[in-house]
Amino acid sequence: MSEKPLGQSGLSIRPFVLGGNVFGMTAGRDASFAVLDRFVELGGGMIDTADVYSAWVPGHKGGESESMMGAWLKHSGARDNVLIATKVGMMPGGLKPDRIREAVQGSLDRLGVDTIDLYFAHKDDPDVPLDEALGAFAELVDAGIVRAIGASNYSAERLAEALRVADENGLPRFTAMQPELNLLDRAQYEGALQKLCIDEGLGVVTYFSLASGYLSGKYRGADDLGKSPRGARVKPYLEGKGPAVLAAMDRIAAETGATLSQIALAWVAAQPGVTAPIASATSTAQLDELMGSLDLRLDDGQLEALGAT
Numbered sequence: 001m002s003e004k005p006l007g008q009s010g011l012s013i014r015p016f017v018l019g020g021n022v023f024g025m026t027a028g029r030d031a032s033f034a035v036l037d038r039f040v041e042l043g044g045g046m047i048d049t050a051d052v053y054s055a056w057v058p059g060h061k062g063g064e065s066e067s068m069m070g071a072w073l074k075h076s077g078a079r080d081n082v083l084i085a086t087k088v089g090m091m092p093g094g095l096k097p098d099r100i101r102e103a104v105q106g107s108l109d110r111l112g113v114d115t116i117d118l119y120f121a122h123k124d125d126p127d128v129p130l131d132e133a134l135g136a137f138a139e140l141v142d143a144g145i146v147r148a149i150g151a152s153n154y155s156a157e158r159l160a161e162a163l164r165v166a167d168e169n170g171l172p173r174f175t176a177m178q179p180e181l182n183l184l185d186r187a188q189y190e191g192a193l194q195k196l197c198i199d200e201g202l203g204v205v206t207y208f209s210l211a212s213g214y215l216s217g218k219y220r221g222a223d224d225l226g227k228s229p230r231g232a233r234v235k236p237y238l239e240g241k242g243p244a245v246l247a248a249m250d251r252i253a254a255e256t257g258a259t260l261s262q263i264a265l266a267w268v269a270a271q272p273g274v275t276a277p278i279a280s281a282t283s284t285a286q287l288d289e290l291m292g293s294l295d296l297r298l299d300d301g302q303l304e305a306l307g308a309t
Contacts, residue, residue: 003045006275007203009148009175011083011117013045015269016294017205018287019280020049024064025057027282029071036072038284040081042291048178048205048278050087050122051107062091066110074112084111085205087152089122096128097136104140119146120178123153130162134171141172150176152207156192163200174202178278181206181268183215183245183306184237189271198273206268209277211237215264217246245309252305258296265293267306 003012018039023032039047049069055062066086073079086107093099107116119140125133140146151159151174159177166173177197179189185208197204210216214234218227222238225231249260256263261279268277281287298306 004275005203006118006148006205007175007197008173008201009118009150009203011046011148011203013083013205013276014043014294015276016044016265016291017046017048017085017276017278018044019207019278020047020065020069021053022065022280022282023049023053024068025054025060027068029068031282032068033072033075034284035281035287036069036078037076038287039291040076040078042287044082044291046083046085046117046205046276048085048207050090050120051103052087052090052122055091063106063110066107070110070112079113083117084113085118085120085150086111086116087120087122089120089125089152094128095121095125095133095136097132100133100136101139104145108145115145115147117147118150118176119148120150120152120176121154121174124151124155124158126158130165131169131171134162134166134169138171148172148175150174150178150203152178153180153188154193156196159193160196176203176205176275178205178207180208181271181274181277182209182211183249183264183267183309184211184241194271194273202273203275204273205275206277209268209279210261210264214242215245215249215260217249217260220246241309245306248305248309252298252302255302256296256298259289259292261289262293262296263298263306265290266296266298267303269293270298270303 049065052062053065088103137149181189212233214237265277279290
């Protein structure tokens, strides 16, 4: 599939972004390098990571994913073949200007690059005035070490305010948004935020596009929760709409021959305003399956059936 513009960022990507959260966490060096090599081989474009990945793991302090990616970039020489998105804001210091300046240098050093293609504010920081945070991002853009900036986990109201503050003060705009969106978690994006992103021309890349793996069909009942460390996270999906959504996906899988993961990603990619879903892989076989979603086109009836569940 051809590339799509990522809003007004000046970047273009295929409608699949590789999530880097697993690198240095559930994927060691060999597995990470194999997945990243295969991603480039398949024509993948953007890899998404963050400075906080994977600080929650005992013995980790954050930056493990970026360090793994940096080691791969040095080994592969593939920097010119991929776009790199990373984030700041989850670690202590939030979006304070000094923290942004410190964090971006840390990310550059770990990644071993001179420029970050897309730098996200990982979450809103209500304790930092928007003009101060955007002013710090402006320094990075002016210095040429960040090409474009984005926002993640912002409400529609705060994103609109950030865009207004940027325009009024001659500061760079957020040109991309990263919200949670999947067939079971739609509230953060659908509605006001979706309309704002469309109206303001923001690119949208979505996280948790597979609902922490539940939409792969791997977890059909309580007995399946032990299959992965993420089992506890998907437990709530076993109740409510989860089984009905999987049943609808099973019917479409029978019609199309696609896997449930491919159907889940194709549904996200088809949503108004969405540029690409993000999904991570710990093996080349898993990546091949996920990127197979690029060739899947759900028809109107199938999209309606999924959206109605």
